[in-house]
Amino acid sequence: MILVINYPYSNMKKHILLALIIFSGFQLNAKTQSWVQRVEPTYWWTEMNQSEFQLMLYGANLKSAEISISYPGVTIVRKSVTDNPNYLFLYLNVAKGTLPGKFNIELKKGNHMQTIVYELKKRRNGSAVRKSFTEADAVYLLMPDRFANGNPANDSIAGYIQGVHREIPGARHGGDIAGIISKIPYLAELGVTALWTTPLFDNNDSAYSYHHYACSDYYKIDPRFGRNEDYARLSDVCHSNGLKLIIDVVPNHCGSSHWWMKDIPAKNWFNTWPTYTSSNYRMTAWTDPHAAESDKYRLTHGWFAPNMPDLNLQNPLLFDYLRQVYVFWIETANIDGMRVDTYPYNDIKTAARFVKSIRNEYPNMNVVGECWIKTPAEIAYYQSGNNNKDGFDSQLTSVMDFCLKDVFSAAFNEPESWDGGLARFYLLYAQDFVYSNPNMIMNFLDNHDIDRYSTAVKRDVNKFKMGLAMLITTRGYPQIYYGTEIMLEGIPGDYQGHRFDFPGGWVADKRNAFTAEGRTTADNEVFNYLKVLLNYRKNNPVLQNGMMKQFIPENGLYVYFRSNNEKTVMVIVNNNTEAKELNLSRFGEILSGKSIGTEITTGKTYELQNSVSISGKTVLILDVH
Ligand SMILES: [Ca+2]
Ligand SMILES: [Ca+2]
Secondary structure, eight states: OOEEEOOOOOHHHHHHHHHHHHHHOOOOOGGGOOSEEEEESSOEESSOSSOEEEEEEEETTGGGOEEEEOBTTEEEEEEEOOSSTTEEEEEEEEOTTOOOEEEEEEEEETTEEEEEEEEEEOOOTTOTTOOOOOTTOOEEEEOGGGTOOSOGGGSSOTTOSOOBOTTSTTSBOOOOHHHHHHTHHHHHHHTOOEEEEOOOEEOOOSSSGGGOOSOSEEEEEOTTTOOHHHHHHHHHHHHHTTOEEEEEEOOSBOOTTSGGGGSOSOTTSBOOOSSOOBOOOOGGGGTOTTOOHHHHHHHHHSBSBTTBOBBOTTSHHHHHHHHHHHHHHHHHTTOOEEEETTGGGSOHHHHHHHHHHHHTTOTTOEEEEOOOOSSHHHHHHTSTTOOOTTOOOOOOSEEEOHHHHHHHHHHTTSOOOSSSTTHHHHHHHTTGGGOSOGGGEEEESOOTTSOOHHHHTTTOHHHHHHHHHHHHHSSSEEEEETTGGGTOOOOTTOTGGGOOOOTTSSTTOSOOTTSGGGSOHHHHHHHHHHHHHHHHHHHOTHHHHOEEEEEEEETTEEEEEEEOSSOEEEEEEEOSSSOEEEEGGGGHHHHTTOOEEEETTTOOEEEOSSEEEEOTTEEEEEEEO
16 A cells, blocks of 8 residues: 655645646546556555566656655665656665554755555565466366356446446456456366366456556456455455465456556657557467567567557566566455466567576466467467577576467367377377377367367357367366356357356346256256366366377277376277267276276276277266275
């Protein structure tokens, strides 16, 4: 918390402000006529590993203000300024042993003075060594605006451009943190163990603000989602229900409604062009040994979207500012893990330094990066520890498998061939040698940016369940997109069509799919199947990090095993429409000495003698013993 004590303006100050209003379009909020209008981060902590931190002070012509602080342990290291005189970056050192508490920051310029009361808080016990999500987890991804509306009173907020229009696909629909909190027990029942929400920060754009990737204030949870305290409450409720909470980190861009845009902190704060220039979106340029420098430049300096000013993290002041944003929220909301958005759209060496600078505070923190590329070799380049020839280490402990996602979308819809159908899985996993840690690959059938899996398999329940079975039993850890547990429909190739409201998240909804009664027969078949799979995975490390062994697909049948010292799980996939008899003689190297297989979702037992019969378009998951 900050408390600002105001002193009257001098006449000279009024002139400067008037000039600013005229020449930069900057307007002072009449209610907060203090000299210093913003102090960020809004509070900080003692006993951080990095004892130095940056305070961004914003106010008219602050650049040359004299500053003094008197608090045992806190010293001013330096003042940094930019070409914009309205910003002052104050670097403070907080010595080890400094007591938490409040102190005054005195600013003075001529006869103009202001006192800012700043607070250093005490960190939670064990904050630095907090554990993170791991391959033992199953992650649930949701978009807060589209999941559940727990508080209709915050649907429209004075001063915020967009209210709720559920009838418009790209408008806000009213979901919020209170809604998510109310459904955490549902998620725990489903069997997921981590929650990744897309961003919750203030996003006051005039269109498509619901997705919140275009931030307008990093230190404020959007009031249409809740208050800052509600984010911490969400974390508490997650933790008390056995779920971890993952924050969506967006280092590439903010939003065009960000308050910076009214008075840009420095000429090189953003990547700018004479006229609007988009990225070339060719992330492959980073790993291409033949890539032209101009292509890399356009990839990183071009904007992701017109309403998302492209941040230049190579500006050290911005780098520190944004690093602290995420440390602030990890501390404030007791966050367990990070997901990094659009990683390769940044200069990747800077992005790596950025992630490392946060992990320096949290050495156990796992970070999954969105590197949306379509070959294992390129994705593997971004997994930390990959021993790349050029020495690059992304600091991402986990990467998302966009290749496997494509295989899931295609394999059950096409005939078997040398490289089609189930051979797609076989050939993809065969390339896992490129990954430093295949267990830490995030697998998914769908997410908020791509077609829903229900679309990919045309709502065929059998194919859908095949996808779920393989998602939960393969190497790596699964991510479930909200609604996938009930085969929620979508519209192919349409962002809005990937993000329908969860039925039952709104009081007025015709059905409540959060309950068995509100789900259709097909919904329940899918939900119950996934629930059993997730809970089995949760309780059986063999599916979390057990060794994987696969056999070449034959006759539309594909077999792989997961095993550890305690257990062996055999997964048999039949991609034929008709039932097949699987001859077991090929699998002796694992099945030797085992005679029974218990199917984990039905409890049915199979005698493992000569062969096993398996229905068409089905996966059998046998605990063999
Ligand atoms: Ca609401
Ligand atoms: Ca960029």
